[in-house]
Amino acid sequence: MRKAGVPVRLIDRVMPRPGARARVLVSAAMMLLALAVLAVAGLTGGSAPKRPVSTAPSARYGPTGTATPHPTGGTPTVFGPAPPKNDPALWLGSNSAPVTVEEFGDFQCPHCASFARRTEPELRRRYVDTGVVRFVWRDYPWIGKESERAAIAARAAARQGRFWPYHDALYAHRFPENSGHLDDDYLRGIAQRLGLDLSRFDADRRDPRVRAQVRREMGFAEALGMSGTPAFLINGTSLFGDQSLTTFVAAIEKARVGR
Template structure:
C-alpha cells in the first residue's frame, strides 16, 4: 500500500510539473505575441492612398529646411515611442544630410501623442519651444528622443523636459517654458495635431508622408530615397 501511495504521489508531481511547464510555454508565447503585435502597431506606417496635403497645416508646424523645397516630409510621432527614437537616430540624420541640407526637401513634425499622459506633456514642451524659438525645436526634438525613458514609465515630466531644454537647447527662456507647461499654453496646438492625425487615420507612430504619399516602411531608406527623388523630379 505504501509503495502504491508513493508511486501515485510521484506521478502526481510529474503531472503537476508538466502542467506548469505547459502553462509557462503558453504564457511565454502569448507574451511574445502581444509584444510583437504592439510593436507592429507602433512601427507600422499608414498604408493607402495619397492624402490632401492641405490637411497637414504646414504653416503651423515645425519645419527643418527650406519651406519652398520641392519635397515635403511629414513625420507623425510620439516622444515616448521607442520606434520613433530609432527613426530619429537612424533615419532622420540621413534625410537631413542627403536631402534637407541640400535644399531638396523640408521636414515637418506633427504630434500624435497616445502612449501615455506624459506623451502629451512632451508634446506641449515641444510646441512651447517651437513657439519661443522655431530654430531650437529640432535640437529639442532630438534631445528628448535621445534621453527617452522606458515606454511603460511616466518619465516625460515637466521637470525633466525643462532640465533638458536648459542643458541642451540654447536660446530658450526656461522660466517661460515652465510657465507654459504649467498652464498648458499650447494644448490647442497639440489637440489640433491630434485632430489632423485622426482625420488622416494615422493610428501608428512613426508615420511618414512624402508630399502626401504614405511611406510603407520608414526604415527602408532606399525606398524613402527613391520616393523623395521621384517627387523632386516631378517638381522640375
C-alpha cells in the same frame, strides 16, 4: 504587431495603435487601402463633406490616393480632412524645397526614436541641407499622457526657436512607455541644457493654446486613419514605419522627379 491592413514588412518598424495586437492580416487589397487612406481619408463613407485643403507643395491627389503631378504649379489640393495650421517653427529646411516630408510622431515611440537617430540625420544632410526637402513635424501623441506632455514641451521650445534641438534631445534617450521619466523635471532639464529661458518655457507649457495645437494635430492624424507611428507623407504620398534609408531615399527621389 500592427493594426490590420499594415503590410507584414512593417511589423517591426511601426508602433501600432492600442488594440492592434489582437488584429490579424487581411487581404492584399486591404493592405493597400490602409496606405492609401493616409493620403485621402474622408473620400468615402464619412459624414463630413469633402473639401479641398492645402497640403504638400507639389502633388495633387485623386480618389485613389495616387499622386499625380500638379499641372499648373502653385498650391495643390487634397480632398479630405483639413489639416490644422502648422507652426513654421516645426519646419526644417527651405520653404521652396521641392519635396515636403511630414512626419506624424510620438516622443515615446521607439520606432520614431529609431528613425530620428538612425535615418533622419542622413536625410537632413543629403536633402535638407541641400534645399531638396523640407521636414514638417506633426504631433501624434497617442501612447499616453507623457507623450502629450513631451509634445507640449517641444512646442514650448519651438516658441524660442529651439524645436528641433529639443526634438533630438527627447529622442536621444529611450525610456519605457509611460514610466514616469518624462516628468516636469526631465523636460525642464532638457530646456536648461539647451539654454532656454526657463520662466518663458514654463509659461508656454501652461498656455492652453499650446495644448490645443497638440490635440488638433492628433485629431488630424486620427481623421487620416493613421494606424501607428511613425507615419510619413512625402509630397502627400504615404510611407509607413521606420523604413530603411534606402526606402526613404527612393521615395524622396520619386517625389522630386514627379513634381
